[in-house]
Amino acid sequence: MRWKRMEVTGWGRTRRVEVLACRPHRLSEIPSTLAALNGDGTSLIAHGAGRSYGDVATNEQGRVLLTERLNRILAFDEANLEVVCEPGVTFQDLLDVFGPRGILFPLSPGTAFTTMGGAVACDVHGKNQEHVGSFGDHVRWIDLALPTGRVVRTSRLEDPELFAATIGGLGLTGIILRVSIGLVRVPSLWSTVHERRMPHLDAFMDAFEACRRTASHSVGWIDGQARGESLGRGILETAEFADGPRSIPSPRRARSIPFDLPPGILNRLSIRAFNGLYYRRIRRRGRIREVPLAEHLYPLDSIHDWNRLYGRRGFHQFQCVIPDGAAREGIRTILGEVGAAPVTPFLGVLKSMGSEGIGHLSFPRKGFSLALDFPDRDETTALLSRLERITRDHGGRIYLAKDSILSPEAFREMYPRHGDFREVLQRVDPEGRLSSDLVRRIGLRP
Ligand SMILES: Cc1cc2nc3c(=O)[nH]c(=O)nc-3n(C[C@H](O)[C@H](O)[C@H](O)COP(=O)(O)OP(=O)(O)OC[C@H]3O[C@@H](n4cnc5c(N)ncnc54)[C@H](O)[C@@H]3O)c2cc1C
Incomplete structure (x- = not known):
């Protein structure tokens, strides 16, 4: 994988930080990239479309993995209304492909540029949260490359604690490779x-x-x-x-x-x-x-x-x-x-x-x-x-x-389940290979 020095920032642009960045084209490059970094002392965080406002997707003096080229829709099962996507697929991509067939995501944040990786990692909500919950409620399973490079599938049945830590987990449990999402039929666009x-x-x-x-x-x-x-x-x-x-x-x-x-x-x-x-x-x-x-x-x-x-x-x-x-x-x-x-x-x-x-x-x-x-x-x-x-x-x-x-x-105080989250991090990433500026700022790791 080629690493390039570049500047990244959140959508609010209040802090621009220098990082080493890579931009993989294929999912298969990610596990080996993670494995190759083991023990080199630097940390890494995934970066989707950069629509988070602050520092969840920046990592000053560390590495970022840009997911924008991992934007393929991998499978679609119309009978079960289930789509499997790479993490860089955006809400706009899904709207363009499925909208004309009267099929859509059950909810969306206020920008269509958000990627599926970012939607899972921040458990985004829409203007209908009251009725349909948030994004994680519609994720069926996730293939995750753990910080060691090992790939696991997690769902409500397969390692549910890892699943709960990955939904809204700010990219800290691993790099999301594939997401299966339940879609819905809509009467019109x-x-x-x-x-x-x-x-x-x-x-x-x-x-x-x-x-x-x-x-x-x-x-x-x-x-x-x-x-x-x-x-x-x-x-x-x-x-x-x-x-x-x-x-x-x-x-x-x-x-x-x-x-x-x-x-x-x-x-x-x-x-x-x-x-x-x-x-x-x-x-x-x-x-x-x-x-x-x-x-x-x-x-x-x-x-x-x-x-x-x-x-x-x-x-x-x-x-x-x-x-x-x-x-x-x-x-x-x-x-x-x-x-x-x-x-x-x-x-x-x-x-x-x-x-x-x-x-x-x-x-x-x-x-x-x-x-x-x-x-x-x-x-x-x-x-x-x-x-x-x-x-x-x-x-x-x-x-x-x-x-x-x-x-x-x-x-x-605001996130009373942070202890459960840390337990999962301790299990999957005891050395803290995945990290971000936000993690250090709010002391997310002990
Ligand atoms: C105009 C606007 C309106 C918005 N409206 C809403 C709204 O209504 N509701 C709402 O909930 N949010 C909203 N947001 C926020 C935005 O939807 C979230 O911050 C979302 O997470 C951004 O996704 P992204 O693809 O840009 O990811 P980034 O901002 O690049 O990253 C966000 C997080 O996802 C992680 N991540 C990204 N890809 C992966 C991956 N492959 N594996 C593991 N982790 C990954 C990153 O590490 C980071 O922690 C809005 C933002 C904007 C700019």
């Missing part, structure tokens, strides 16, 4: 989307609670700058698959941002003006539209490299989930803290979650999730630490795929 203005947080949460039972997809845009009586205002979007015969939507024309925006363009005033317009674009009585499914699932994918909007310093995404009983108060406190802070969030997303993921380190749990994007400024880290404190005080947890500042103590 169109969504009927209902958008409604929510004048404040209580209205938003009431409406979310009501639509949990009725809407199959739901997501809220929240104005992170609104204050006073309007605190927590936003737009609730619920959606169903449109029924009946429909055409295949034409592919979207993606635009790109060719350069980093100069600092200062996204400032308090410009964001406030944008949020006001965005809120009022929906009339008071709401609006119902039929849109291509991809437009509903992946609103940000139509602008490639949108992360450059935040300028060269990049940005952080804070995403927490707070259990039902404490969610209203927790989210109100977070929004109040954000309002008083010198850093202004640009994008805010509120979601409802239904159940715990099956992984030891799965993020989802029953409650409400709030995500806010903050440009990287001198004051941002201090603000994120305060949001971490509020999340802890309300019994919530922070999503590791998005995080860049979580402390070791907070990690242990």
Whole structure:
């Protein structure tokens, strides 16, 4: 395998690190690559599409294995609605191949560029987590190259503890070679989307609670700058698959941002003006539209490299989930803290979650999730630490795929199954050959 020195970063681009990288073309190259590294003292981590915001897929002064060329669909069993993929296959690939046949993944994160390896390793969730759970719930088995190079199959029946450690396991149990995923039939590739203005947080949460039972997809845009009586205002979007015969939507024309925006363009005033317009674009009585499914699932994918909007310093995404009983108060406190802070969030997303993921380190749990994007400024880290404190005080947890500042103590408190996870790591990787910047930052290994 050829190793090349290069720079890698997370989607937030707050830290760029130098690594030795390899880009295998065939799965068969991976076990021998792992075996060859044994004892050389360096650590390795897999890197999918780099859509995690922080440092789960970076490994400063270590090695990364880029999976983008391992993107073949290996088998499809239509009777059992089961697909077997290499780890670099993306949601977009599956949509292109199976969508026209009326078959789809049961859930998807908010970008179609996410790979299957990344989806398993972060146990990603979609806008229908309430109804279908998270990605790991639909994985039937995984072929994993352990850090020694030995390949094993793991599933709910075959070494279930290794399976639970691999789902949401941040790439630390081995390199995922093949994933078997259960698919679903869908009536069309169109969504009927209902958008409604929510004048404040209580209205938003009431409406979310009501639509949990009725809407199959739901997501809220929240104005992170609104204050006073309007605190927590936003737009609730619920959606169903449109029924009946429909055409295949034409592919979207993606635009790109060719350069980093100069600092200062996204400032308090410009964001406030944008949020006001965005809120009022929906009339008071709401609006119902039929849109291509991809437009509903992946609103940000139509602008490639949108992360450059935040300028060269990049940005952080804070995403927490707070259990039902404490969610209203927790989210109100977070929004109040954000309002008083010198850093202004640009994008805010509120979601409802239904159940715990099956992984030891799965993020989802029953409650409400709030995500806010903050440009990287001198004051941002201090603000994120305060949001971490509020999340802890309300019994919530922070999503590791998005995080860049979580402390070791907070990690242990938020992820009570970390002990089970470490036991599996101790068994499959006692020397810590697989590691990442996040592992060292949050003290994931003892
Ligand atoms: C616009 C946008 C919207 C998003 N929306 C959502 C959302 O709605 N829900 C959600 O859950 N997430 C969401 N995310 C986060 C994203 O889906 C996850 O971070 C996902 O893990 C990224 O996958 P990736 O292929 O980019 O992997 P990377 O970011 O490159 O890596 C993520 C993790 O996967 C591991 N990994 C990758 N390939 C392998 C492999 N072959 N073997 C072992 N480990 C591997 C890496 O080591 C790393 O730990 C969003 C991200 C963006 C940019």
